[in-house]
Amino acid sequence: MGKTAVLSMLTGFALILSYVEAAIPLMPQIPGVKLGLANLATVLCLYLYGRREAFLVNMARVLLVSVLFGNLYTAGYSLAGALFSFTAMVTAKRARCFSTVGVSVCGGVFHNIGQLLVAAAVTTTLQVFYYLPWLLLSGGITGILIGILAGEVLVHVRISQGKGSGGIRG
């Protein structure tokens, strides 16, 4: 299958996950804070293709989700979260000591931290950081689950591509 086709499918997958998680409000007080299911598509893309492709899919997702389900206001939050989490995941992956679980936990946690920082800047109150423990916990848990899921998917994709299952790390 062509690369463009797979990337489009991953973007579509991310859109579906974004739609599902938009239906599960986690913190109604802070717009844009959510479970982070869509990170699965980003992690997969990061491992299957690389930074550049994952960045494109990520940006396409943020843009489309904002147009379809949100508004300009939530777009800012999503963008901040996406950029934070993407940078953290790329850094974690380059460290070469994490599996998909560690990389995805980094992404989940930094997604939430990025959004808290934006919320603090917009409201000019530090009180939003009272949500930090709760957000670290939820980001960590979804991060672990997404990481395990991504790892399993990659094993199967590589088997079906006949490349064996080695090299999930790094």
Place this chain on the structure above:
Amino acid sequence: MFFCDKMEKVHMTRADWTLIFCVFAAAAGTALFFLQGGRIGQERVAVVEQDGQEVYRLPLGEETAVEVFWEDGCNVVSVDGRGVWISYADCPDRICVRQGKIFGGGQSIVCLPHRLVVYLEGAAGEETLDAMTD
């Protein structure tokens, strides 16, 4: 799992476990800090004014009360961690007592007979967030 013989587990590394431990430890640590009464940002203060003069500034936190006298009358202003209210007044109508607790967001309590005004000062996170999402 159920269809693939070549199933392999995701190999979680030592760094993974360390990272997960750190994240949960940070969550528990910050949660404990806030539960122990740790505060961030600007403290909120209840300001008591009488006849246009500021007579008391009461930081929100421990539940405390002060008596404010005016000629032969008196009000008791109480604060706790969340807001301020007038718990006693010997004025004729006691509108101030019936108003109950205020939590900020531009609210104020007025006792006209005793020329008393009470309001909250300082950043109020919840009010700001509500205003934002509306």
